Amino acid sequence: MKINKIIGFFIASLLLIFTACEPIVDEDVLENTTDVAGVELSATQSTPGGNEITLDLVTPGINGYWDYNLGQALTDKITFIYPIPGTATFTFTGTLGKEFFTKTIDVQVDQLDHELDQDWYNLVSEDTVGGKTWVFDGGPNPDGRMWWFMSAPGNIDGAWGAWWNAGGDCCPPVDAAGKMHFDLDGAANFTYYADASSGTGEAGSFVLDVANQKLQIIGSNILGAEEPRGNPEGIYDIVSLTEDQMVLYLSNNAGGTGWTWVFKAE
Numbered sequence: 001m002k003i004n005k006i007i008g009f010f011i012a013s014l015l016l017i018f019t020a021c022e023p024i025v026d027e028d029v030l031e032n033t034t035d036v037a038g039v040e041l042s043a044t045q046s047t048p049g050g051n052e053i054t055l056d057l058v059t060p061g062i063n064g065y066w067d068y069n070l071g072q073a074l075t076d077k078i079t080f081i082y083p084i085p086g087t088a089t090f091t092f093t094g095t096l097g098k099e100f101f102t103k104t105i106d107v108q109v110d111q112l113d114h115e116l117d118q119d120w121y122n123l124v125s126e127d128t129v130g131g132k133t134w135v136f137d138g139g140p141n142p143d144g145r146m147w148w149f150m151s152a153p154g155n156i157d158g159a160w161g162a163w164w165n166a167g168g169d170c171c172p173p174v175d176a177a178g179k180m181h182f183d184l185d186g187a188a189n190f191t192y193y194a195d196a197s198s199g200t201g202e203a204g205s206f207v208l209d210v211a212n213q214k215l216q217i218i219g220s221n222i223l224g225a226e227e228p229r230g231n232p233e234g235i236y237d238i239v240s241l242t243e244d245q246m247v248l249y250l251s252n253n254a255g256g257t258g259w260t261w262v263f264k265a266e
Contacts, residue, residue, distance in 0.1 A: 064094020131183025228254030
């Protein structure tokens with residue numbers, strides 16, 4: 001009898017040991033706090049129909065960011081000056097808890113009653129709807145000037161240091177006689193013309209990132225973007241942008257060097 005008690009105690013001890021060794025699994029199950037229909041977005045204008053806009057995520061417990069067409073704001077609320085008259089669509093991307101979602105809100109801009117950053121006027125002119133046309137500041141034949149050239153890679157400070165003055169010395173791009181037009185007629189419109197004398201252009205759009213001094217062309221590309229010089233994604237650093245001249249730079253093109261473009265207002 002005593003032996004049976006000892007054996008029983010030993011087995012019970014083993015069970016206790018094995019049970020204690022089993023991991024405790026505390027599973028956190030993600031759940032949605034609401035559905036997309038329950039997410040409330042707000043857009044207010046400081047003046048009726050004006051271009052100073054505040055976008056706000058009203059619903060609590062949602063995380064995400066705003067895409068306000070000029071850039072992205074990693075915050076629930078942002079106030080900005082919008083440069084484009086007409087109906088603007090802004091997008092909020094976030095998570096409901098266990099799934100991601102996007103939701104948009106429209107704002108009607110009838111007047112540009114708040115001044116834009118000067119870079120916008122330099123790029124598209126004071127007549128933002130009519131826009132501005134840009135051409136190479138040199139050429140179209142080799143003329144010894146610096147308007148399309150190889151430069152040092154990886155450093156915008158070296159954008160004016162010509163490693164090889166391709167356009168000025170011997171080898172202009174095929175579209176050296178072309179032009180580019182920027183305007184804000186209902187959208188940020190970009191039109192590329194391989195030849196300035198041609199009436200047919202290639203339509204695209206653009207994003208001017210004033211804060212980070214970058215220009216992105218979407219659906220087309222700038223003059224002189226032929227392989228391997230340009231960026232297929234259409235993103236360029238702005239070296240300088242004045243009313244009369246625009247200098248763009250790519251820090252590392254497909255050829256492994258930097259490249260610099262110099263344009264002038266037509």
